[in-house]
Amino acid sequence: MNLTVLGAGAWGTALAVHACGAHPTVLWARDAAQAAQMQAARRNTRYLDGIDLPVGLAITADFERALDHAAGGLVLIATPMAALDEMLRRLPADPPGVLWLCKGFEQASGSLGHAVAQRAAPQARVGVLSGPSFALEVARGQPTALVAASADAQLARQAVDALHAGRLRIYTSTDPIGVEVGGAVKNVLAIATGIADGMDLGLNARAALITRGLAEMTRLGVALGAPAETFMGLSGLGDLVLTATGALSRNRTVGLRLAEGLPLTRILAELGHVAEGVSSAPVVLQRAEALGIDMPITAAVVAVLEGALKPADALLELMSRDARPEL
Numbered sequence: 001m002n003l004t005v006l007g008a009g010a011w012g013t014a015l016a017v018h019a020c021g022a023h024p025t026v027l028w029a030r031d032a033a034q035a036a037q038m039q040a041a042r043r044n045t046r047y048l049d050g051i052d053l054p055v056g057l058a059i060t061a062d063f064e065r066a067l068d069h070a071a072g073g074l075v076l077i078a079t080p081m082a083a084l085d086e087m088l089r090r091l092p093a094d095p096p097g098v099l100w101l102c103k104g105f106e107q108a109s110g111s112l113g114h115a116v117a118q119r120a121a122p123q124a125r126v127g128v129l130s131g132p133s134f135a136l137e138v139a140r141g142q143p144t145a146l147v148a149a150s151a152d153a154q155l156a157r158q159a160v161d162a163l164h165a166g167r168l169r170i171y172t173s174t175d176p177i178g179v180e181v182g183g184a185v186k187n188v189l190a191i192a193t194g195i196a197d198g199m200d201l202g203l204n205a206r207a208a209l210i211t212r213g214l215a216e217m218t219r220l221g222v223a224l225g226a227p228a229e230t231f232m233g234l235s236g237l238g239d240l241v242l243t244a245t246g247a248l249s250r251n252r253t254v255g256l257r258l259a260e261g262l263p264l265t266r267i268l269a270e271l272g273h274v275a276e277g278v279s280s281a282p283v284v285l286q287r288a289e290a291l292g293i294d295m296p297i298t299a300a301v302v303a304v305l306e307g308a309l310k311p312a313d314a315l316l317e318l319m320s321r322d323a324r325p326e327l
Contacts (some may be wrong), residue, residue: 001162002026002073004066008034008059010047010135010273011101012078013208015163017139020057022165023073027059028066029322030079035061047273051139059079063090070096074162080274081106083086084113086281088120093193095121097155099129099148103183105274105283112180112224125155127161128176132242134249141167147174147234149180171234178226182217182235185298186243187251188284189213192301193244194255195311209297216295217326220284223291232301258304259311282303296321 001022005016008029016027019194030036038044039140059256060066061237067075067090074097077087079238089100094301098121111119112227115127122199127150138144148170150161156172182308192213196205218231230236243249254275268278281302288295300318309317 001158002071002160003076004028004070005078005084005099006063006066007075007078008038008044008047009078009080011133011138012076013048013051013053014135014139015046015076015078015101016168017051018141018168020054023162024069025057026066026069027057028063029059029061029172032061033299035059048139049133050191051136067092074095074099074158075120076100076101077108079278080104080236080308082279085120086115088117088124088126091121091124095124097125097127097152097158099127099150099155099159100275101129103130103180103187104280105184105287107279107283110283110287112177112184114176114180115149125143126150127155127159128179128183130157130179130239131171132238134242134246137274138168138250143167143169145169145171145173145234145238147173147179149176149178149235151176151207166224173230173231173233173235175226178221178230178239179235180227181221182223182233182239184218184280185213185220185284186236186240188250188281188298188301189217189240189277190243190249190276191192191255191258191281191305192297193276193313194252194257195259195301195304196255197252198256198259199311199315201315206245210240211298214240215275216243216288216293216297219293220288220291221293223293229272250275254278264307265304277301277309278305 003025005012019025077100081102131146148156160170300314
């Protein structure tokens with residue numbers, strides 16, 4: 001099976017490195033200079049330094065060539081959420097199967113990936129690949145489990161055939177909405193956990209925050225049409241725990257730096273990578289409020305990101321809420 005990965009950031013590069021061991025794989029980079037550097041050095045020094053790119057991995061900045069390679073195979077879109085619409089619209093009239101790796105809500109429309117696809121490429125067979133995964137660990141061949149979710153069972157099976165090998169396990173799901181909600185909301189909650197840890201609130205606070213954050217995630221997902229059990233799986237609880245506690249988490253890092261009192265603009269400039277939770281947080285809150293869903297942790301994160309509250313004041317608001325039943 002031929003695979004094309006659109007987007008040469010850390011995650012796209014890591015999956016391309018994994019996939020090319022079993023299938024002819026092309027990695028597309030938007031920046032021609034980056035593609036040339038990767039071809040010459042066999043390293044993605046900007047996004048995944050320290051990982052050798054296999055000789056068999058083809059790298060190109062030619063979008064048409066990359067898509068032609070995937071004819072009859074599989075395309076993995078590994079761009080940020082903001083570019084998903086563009087990537088889908090550039091697909092051919094009879095596209096191969098498509099899975100996106102980006103996590104979040106589209107900022108302008110408030111749409112999840114499946115809704116973006118319905119608008120941008122209604123002819124395509126689509127789904128989402130998500131779960132608890134740091135790109136560096138996947139590229140190193142460390143054990144990882146992901147979930148491929150699609151209403152098209154054949155496409156989910158295709159994802160298994162393409163990627164389930166070695167130390168990467170691929171599970172399947174028929175609930176793309178739940179998988180996408182988990183991938184979007186966990187980034188927001190990771191910012192919250194980073195703030196709490198940066199304030200040295202302790203492990204009790206971290207456990208409470210993750211648990212109550214999972215409840216927020218589940219409430220929103222169910223309101224959007226997902227079954228509650230999805231959020232106990234890889235893309236819900238699994239990804240939340242990893243992103244909220246792992247040292248490689250960009251969203252957690254944003255929270256840690258916010259707790260230090262640094263301005264958001266400086267944090268993002270120094271981060272050098274996209275932290276999807278920053279752009280997703282206000283959209284998550286807007287969608288929740290429109291549905292009448294209570295998400296106090298998310299609201300606190302938004303207030304801190306927007307400069308309306310300092311971390312200590314956000315904590316005070318959360319701790320001052322009235323007692324209520326847990327569920």
